[in-house]
Amino acid sequence: MNNYYQQDIETMPVEKIKALQSERLVKQVKHVYDNVPYYRDLMIKKGVTPNDIHGIEDLHKLPFLSKADLRDAYPTGLLAKPLSDCVRIQSTSGTTGRRVVAFYTQHDIDLWEDCCARAIVAAGGTREDVCQVSYGYGLFTGGPGLNGGSHKVGCLTLPMSSGNTDRQIQFMMDLKATILCCTPSYAAYIGETLKEKGYKPEDNTLKAGIFGAEPWTEEMRRDIEKSLGIKAYDIYGLTETSGPGVAFECCEQSGMHINEDHFIAEIIDPDTGEVLPEGSKGELVFTSLTKEAFPLLRYRTRDICVLSREKCSCGRTFIKMSKPMGRSDDMLIIRGVNVFPSQIETVLLNEGYPPNYQILIDRENNTDTFDINVELSSEMFSDTVKDITNREKSLSGAIKTMLGINPKVHLVAPKTIERSEGKAVRVIDKRKLH
Ligand code: ADP
Ligand code: ZN
Numbered sequence: 001m002n003n004y005y006q007q008d009i010e011t012m013p014v015e016k017i018k019a020l021q022s023e024r025l026v027k028q029v030k031h032v033y034d035n036v037p038y039y040r041d042l043m044i045k046k047g048v049t050p051n052d053i054h055g056i057e058d059l060h061k062l063p064f065l066s067k068a069d070l071r072d073a074y075p076t077g078l079l080a081k082p083l084s085d086c087v088r089i090q091s092t093s094g095t096t097g098r099r100v101v102a103f104y105t106q107h108d109i110d111l112w113e114d115c116c117a118r119a120i121v122a123a124g125g126t127r128e129d130v131c132q133v134s135y136g137y138g139l140f141t142g143g144p145g146l147n148g149g150s151h152k153v154g155c156l157t158l159p160m161s162s163g164n165t166d167r168q169i170q171f172m173m174d175l176k177a178t179i180l181c182c183t184p185s186y187a188a189y190i191g192e193t194l195k196e197k198g199y200k201p202e203d204n205t206l207k208a209g210i211f212g213a214e215p216w217t218e219e220m221r222r223d224i225e226k227s228l229g230i231k232a233y234d235i236y237g238l239t240e241t242s243g244p245g246v247a248f249e250c251c252e253q254s255g256m257h258i259n260e261d262h263f264i265a266e267i268i269d270p271d272t273g274e275v276l277p278e279g280s281k282g283e284l285v286f287t288s289l290t291k292e293a294f295p296l297l298r299y300r301t302r303d304i305c306v307l308s309r310e311k312c313s314c315g316r317t318f319i320k321m322s323k324p325m326g327r328s329d330d331m332l333i334i335r336g337v338n339v340f341p342s343q344i345e346t347v348l349l350n351e352g353y354p355p356n357y358q359i360l361i362d363r364e365n366n367t368d369t370f371d372i373n374v375e376l377s378s379e380m381f382s383d384t385v386k387d388i389t390n391r392e393k394s395l396s397g398a399i400k401t402m403l404g405i406n407p408k409v410h411l412v413a414p415k416t417i418e419r420s421e422g423k424a425v426r427v428i429d430k431r432k433l434h
Helices: 014-035 037-046 056-061 067-072 106-122 142-153 165-174 184-196 218-228 341-350 385-403
Strands: 086-091 101-105 130-133 156-159 179-182 208-212 231-238 243-249 256-258 263-268 281-288 299-308 332-334 337-339 357-364 367-375 408-412 427-429
Touching: 014 037, 014 056, 014 281, 037 067, 056 263, 086 106, 101 106, 106 142, 106 231, 106 243, 130 142, 130 165, 142 156, 142 179, 142 243, 165 184, 179 184, 184 208, 184 218, 184 367, 208 218, 218 231, 231 256, 263 299, 332 357, 337 341, 341 357, 341 385, 385 408
Parallel strands: 130 156, 130 179, 179 208, 208 231, 357 427, 367 408
Antiparallel strands: 086 101, 231 243, 243 256, 263 281, 281 299, 332 337, 357 367
């Protein structure tokens, strides 16, 4: 069963895709050079002008953009259109100081929603389907992206947002949802809750799920497929490139096709920036070819993966990316929220604690656990048990204000966190994700 949303594009011969990318790249570089002084300066520093870019073979001449550039240019320094042409923003999962704000024209939203529609159709979606969107709505790209894609396909869309699992299940049952879109951990949780309520997998009408925004394993896929009685498809994206739908899985469920008419993907060595040949493992870099308002060129995602252009039985010719296998920076994704250890360190210092801490993450019942051991200073160590319990509560509150999610803080005696001879081991991540 081969379903396409935009067949001509999705099955275009590779040579034609490359020609289209070249043509779009030349135009996009000029658009960015003319309208984004921040990137123009980077190009000038690298000694390259739009006249040097004749096609995708010249892509490597362009400078990279990183999250640090987004921070420097926050909030509008990378905008390539007047604000009056923009109709919406979206933003990354609330992390102070690291927040990314992406801008969209109506045209940008339209193309983004096409990408999400391709993912829904690849998972078997048609206008007969009832699509339950249980990603968060609001600044997060998950809800709005899949919502738009579902409309484009013509599905009856249930804009549930995340949370309130009893209500999710009631609507799923009463309105006979056939496609579920949410994070894989939420899908697993819905599956468990259905079981607890005494439902069997065949009691629901779901046939497929489109799950992404966080790392998940093949084991988790099998568990979810079994507990919900569906086929589970992966979807990938990031706010910087518009959101989910940059890449999506087809019926083969073996890697995600990248929407190459809108994005050029490269794999680089994260240490040297050197472009690596196809099939190598390295950092994924995206150039957006069609975005008007927030067109990032050579954006370093920090996601580590492999690209492959083997023939796919679905008929799509777009290159495939493997599941991300990790990150080349220290960003953690805990319960769907981006967390940098440095943010926790900032809170500790602000609250008067020594910067000796260890973050422990695990996954129980498909939900991330998030514990932080923090050393007391010797003055604090004389506090009573009651004082310490209060301290733990207040520190956990301060961290929640910074990150948006609640850790369990454990205050420990001075000098009890093991010192390392090299880099401090700040994070112990026991989730088996790769
Ligand atoms: P999103 O709105 O997609 O969560 P963010 O910008 O907050 O966007 O986070 C993007 C990051 O989420 C990606 O760089 C990647 O690390 C992770 N991510 C998104 N989709 C997936 C996926 N399907 N598998 C693994 N990681 C993913
Ligand atoms: Zn395929």
